[in-house]
Structure formats: C-alpha cells, structure tokens
Amino acid sequence: MTMHDIKINTERLLLRPLRTADAEDVFEWVGDERVARYMVYTTYSDIEQAREWLAFVEKDTSTYYFGFERVADGKLIGSGDIGVDSSKDCWGFGYNFRYDCWGMGYATEAVKAMIHYACVNFGARKFASSHCEPNLASGNVMKKCGLHFVGYGEFEKLDGSMKMRSMEYEGEITESVF
Ligand SMILES: CC(C)(COP(=O)(O)OP(=O)(O)OC[C@H]1O[C@@H](n2cnc3c(N)ncnc32)[C@H](O)[C@@H]1OP(=O)(O)O)[C@@H](O)C(=O)NCCC(=O)NCCS
Numbered sequence: 183m184t185m186h187d188i189k190i191n192t193e194r195l196l197l198r199p200l201r202t203a204d205a206e207d208v209f210e211w212v213g214d215e216r217v218a219r220y221m222v223y224t225t226y227s228d229i230e231q232a233r234e235w236l237a238f239v240e241k242d243t244s245t246y247y248f249g250f251e252r253v254a255d256g257k258l259i260g261s262g263d264i265g266v267d268s269s270k271d272c273w274g275f276g277y278n279f280r281y282d283c284w285g286m287g288y289a290t291e292a293v294k295a296m297i298h299y300a301c302v303n304f305g306a307r308k309f310a311s312s313h314c315e316p317n318l319a320s321g322n323v324m325k326k327c328g329l330h331f332v333g334y335g336e337f338e339k340l341d342g343s344m345k346m347r348s349m350e351y352e353g354e355i356t357e358s359v360f
Pocket of ligand 1: 216217218220221277278279280283284285286287288289290291312313314317318319320322323326
C-alpha cells in the first residue's frame, strides 16, 4: 500500500486520498475567502488552481494529504495533511473545511484520526501546529487534539500578502489518548 491509498474511517468521516477529480469540491472552500483568510494560501479565483494543487498533492510524497468525505452523503467537505516537520523535529498538521460545515466537530474528528494514524503506523509522538492569532477555532481544535499553547510566532501567507502573529502549539501524544 502506498501513501496515496490510505483510507481512515471515523464515526462520520472517511479520510481518503485527494485526486484531481476533486477539484470542483475543493474549489468550494479554497475559493471562499472566509475559509482562506487564515490559511497560507490566498483565496483561489479559478478552479484551475485547485486542479494544479491537486496534481501537486498527487505527486508529493513528503506529506500525507487527505480529503475528508462525509459518510452520510459522500460529499467532500474539507482536506488536511500531516507529515514530518523536520525544522521542529516533530510531526505537523493542517486542515480546512467548507464554511457551511464549521462548528460541527468535524475538524476535531479528522485531526484526531490523522494523529492517531501517525502514532500507530509511524510511531509519531511529538506534534506541533500553529494558527493566526485571531483564529481561535483552530486553537480549540489543537487543544481538543491534545496539544497545548507554547508561545507566539509569526505567520506569513505564501505570497507575502499578510503577516501576523501566530499562536504555536505542541503536544506529546500516544495512540492511547484517543
Ligand atoms: C478552524 C476550522 C478547521 C474548525 O473546524 P470545525 O469543524 O468548525 O471545528 P470543531 O467543530 O471541531 O470545533 C473545535 C472547537 O472549536 C470551537 N469553535 C468553533 N468555532 C469557534 C470560533 N469561531 N471561536 C472559538 N471557538 C470556536 C468549537 O466550539 C469546538 O470546541 P467545543 O467542542 O469545546 O465546543 C474551520 O473553522 C475552518 O476550516 N476554518 C478555515 C480554515 C482554517 O482556518 N484552518 C486552520 C488553519 S490553522
């Protein structure tokens, strides 16, 4: 099995590989400025950008990317990734969801599943992530997944269009936590 075949089932979600055929669904959130606001990417203006990103994801073997599919209706409602963060000697992760799916516990459910997978399959223990200071919902996801606030850092969008303070989180997690 390759990293592009991994599937993880949770109570309400199927975490599965992303593919270029997902571009239309993905564009629903990467093209939404309410979702993109605190992400490193800038709001996509064209579905072609989503196709290009998905083509990159399919080739990138340095990180595990997942589409989050809602089991109830088979709809792709978000995506995330987890991988080794060599600069911090730990595992890092990220996530984003379609706006109309916020506030239902999906992010916590998906991130816990990614962390659990990394613990069980790769012996991952140390995790770190961060969010833009005003993005408190994201901090709450990190706390609910066993990380704690360790200090402030700096966030910058990939295109340099926004810089602001970030809140950094870390945690030592064992598979038995979830
Ligand atoms: C951040 C994001 C992923 C959260 O997803 P979600 O599915 O709504 O998160 P959850 O429902 O699992 O909520 C986690 C916790 O945050 C809390 N929360 C939700 N929205 C909140 C808000 N606006 N302010 C503060 N807390 C909030 C929830 O109440 C929950 O805690 P609780 O269970 O104690 O009530 C989602 O808002 C999103 O996709 N945002 C845009 C992309 C993004 O910012 N990604 C993270 C970049 S670091």
